[in-house]
Amino acid sequence: MENFIDAPAARLLALDWGTSSLRAALMTGDGRIVAEASSNDGLLAIPDRQFEQTLQRLCGEWLEQFPGTPILAAGMIGSRQGWHEAPYVSCPAGFDEMAAGVVWPEPERPLGFVPGLRATFADGSPDVLRGEEVQIFGALDALGLDSAIFVLPGTHSKWAIVENRRVVRFYTFMTGELYALLRRHSILSQTMPDDDGSAQARPADRDSFLAGCVEASRDVLLHRLFSIRARGLFGQLPAADQPAFLSGLLIGEEIREALALLGAAGRAMPLCLVGNDLLSERYASALQHVGIDAVRGPAHASFHGLLTIAKRRGLVA
């Protein structure tokens, strides 16, 4: 646990609480993070709905030192399976719609849950995100942008189109999950090394990754996946290079699909990458390969997004 925090006042306890982790930041009104903590207490790891206990374990001392600090939580904690449901807000949605959608389940307590976003495509089929919305709004604010494409790599990557500070639509891609399944559980895993190693440490990984991106441009993913095995059989793709190649094939495919879905907007707007360094690095080089220079999002985008929404809601001065 944290010790006494030497700060004039904490104005917000911001929680980024997803399926696999809980990240917390105690913030001042001007966006300074005065204390930070995280744990593996994601939604899936919490037994018997012990949300309150989990929160107290991680942040109890902060709340003792700064009693009454408002708490705002984003992520799957606000889903139907979470602590309290904050129903999806429909796109287009900006800061105002997000703030209006925050749910306060206990009248006497400043504990709020940020809604996720819902997009509806022309054919009536829906898409959803939850947790990424605060990252998008945080990055938008920090970068001073009005309109941009935000790319959030991950298990389920999101591409969101923001126009005039409102998310107008977005697309999900199952890239990260498919990588994990193929890397660990498919026939391809049989010839791959157990350990991915550090992709930054092996220059060959960069080459293999880009070779995968080139393959992806051919638009025949189900076929090209098997070529990893066939090449391996004839020594054309060494085992150590196969994970990066697979990553390139899938990320390249995601970028190809996203640009097809975005149409002209895909190259007309600035593109901002928000996510962890290694994955963002890979996306940046794959995007560069198709002629797109990506801006990198700020650190702690989700916490800043939460603070902005809290202010808009009048929760923080």
Added chain:
Amino acid sequence: MENFIDAPAARLLALDWGTSSLRAALMTGDGRIVAEASSNDGLLAIPDRQFEQTLQRLCGEWLEQFPGTPILAAGMIGSRQGWHEAPYVSCPAGFDEMAAGVVWPEPERPLGFVPGLRATFADGSPDVLRGEEVQIFGALDALGLDSAIFVLPGTHSKWAIVENRRVVRFYTFMTGELYALLRRHSILSQTMPDDDGSAQARPADRDSFLAGCVEASRDVLLHRLFSIRARGLFGQLPAADQPAFLSGLLIGEEIREALALLGAAGRAMPLCLVGNDLLSERYASALQHVGIDAVRGPAHASFHGLLTIAKRRGLVA
């Protein structure tokens, strides 16, 4: 085990021996199957290279009754990890090249292993198949075709182009394996029923399957996979319909990719489906959806292919 077989003479013991099963047929020279047996003794289930013992367990009585019967085996049993390696034969390859590639590891014993096929694409990357070649040649012979496209649905589906009775090239698709991974191990599996049920028994499955095929034509697989979850969240795709929809999405994507790879040939040649009934049924309706009528391959195509190769090799009169 089988009892005494009432047949004038058995001329060939044909083995279709893959990674997960062993199928055996005792055949007369004119293609009659006088006895048949199968087991789960695929390559992956056999400890300590006990191939001989496994064969004797399934077919020992036949070999006692018809001593000296030639044995010809196709499938992964002829791979590097199998009983004896029969190196891949390069396309284009017809009956003669296949027969010439059969490996007889024991000089005193008529036990042969059929080679797999290797294709090389314009960019130098390879593709391989092993076991499907006897199905293709068997179907070719049985249907009396000279030129056709053969589609073999499965874990790793194969599309082979045959011209003048030679396989000129082929393409592998990881469709079946991807279905199994997504159906059982992805986030999509969380909302699907445990049991697929019988797809023939539920008319709704046919509709869901075709709806998936329609989605596939949009050419954004990584994105559309997630739509199964999003639709489920809003009641647009009931849990019971999701497996068939996923199947349609993946098989539709395979067909889209295959037709792109085949170019004009894809619609200029007859298309023959070789495989189990339920899967072939699904492929047939997905192909019909894009205007292609498929011919169905014969039963026991692999055994007939083995007999034809045995004859070509002079092993059977």
